[in-house]
Amino acid sequence: MSTGPATPRRAILWRMVMPEHLCPFGLKSKWLLERKGYTVEDHHLTTRAETDAFMREEGVETTPQTFIGNERIGGYDALRAYFGHRVPKEGDTSYRPVVAIFAIAALMSLAVAWLVEGSPLVVGSLERFIAIAMVLLGLQKLQDVEGFSTMFLNYDLLARRFVPYGYLYPYAETAAGLLMLAGLLPWLSVPVALFVGTVGAVSVFKAVYVEQRELKCACVGGGSTVPLGFVSLTENLMMIAMALWIGLRAIA
Known part of the structure; x- marks a missing residue:
């Protein structure tokens, strides 16, 4: 034929x-x-x-x-x-999901600032960016909590000692992001973000930079092909920074 x-x-x-x-x-x-x-x-x-x-x-x-x-x-x-196009193979590393999430979070933050304040270049845009990024990252994890928790157990120190924490994490991150975005209940959102961010940052640092293990990051869900390292560490450090900023502002 x-x-x-x-x-x-x-x-x-x-x-x-x-x-x-x-x-x-x-x-x-x-x-x-x-x-x-x-x-x-x-x-x-x-x-x-x-x-x-x-x-x-x-x-x-x-x-x-x-x-x-x-x-x-x-x-x-x-x-x-x-025709010379790249054809991804199963298991290939891809930062595309993470780049997409952070890019959309940034654009959403600018759009909200433009709508509310008439200009995208305001101090609150950075806060909204981090809060929106937390929500979007949490949403990725919530699509397959079982798959996320399995991948999370490969490196998270607390989840290895208390397995249910792997199931709770996506809800905690999403809820903290939503509360921060709305400016509600800082007495709840700040300690939650500070806790999960700190545990996550220590876990990633230990697994990648101390033990030098090559793992996949669960930051965008259980099917992630993003290597564990800079991206996940950045996610956790952003949560810590956001929690400290909101906490200090609430005290002042």
Whole structure:
């Protein structure tokens, strides 16, 4: 089925297009080929039987399949690699989730400042940024508390002694962030943030910089591929700084 007068700027694509299933990777493959300037000879596999027959004939286990210049490129990931795009592998390190969280937290802080005070460049923007970042990081953990607690137990000193702390941590971080964002109950938010931040910072420092262990950070949830180290330490130090700032301001 792959034969045909293919040219370097012409591609042949076989993908599943069924009434009950439109393959998303097939659509992505077609879009990527067209974006790269290829004319796509688009073949639809409209039934399960057609799909199985195609895979048997080509000796492949998945669809879509792309052919360029009579060469089988493969599925969507293989096509991305063919065009020089980075294809992440399972377990690869990625800082993208953390960068996204901090960037959105910063933008939300500026947006709130603009709405409330008419200018994004105000002292309160930094406070809001930290509080919003705490909430967003807590939200990531709350999506899979079980997965987070399992990863957290790899390095947190308190959770290793008291397992339920691993389950409580996401709620504590989120609640403290929300209270700080609203300016409510500093007598509660300050000690909570100070406690979890201090325990977290000591735990990360010990695991990474003293024991020099290579672990994944649970800062963005149980499925994180972020290495334990600077990011998690920064998260905890921000909580400590925020707690001290609010506490001192409440006393003054």
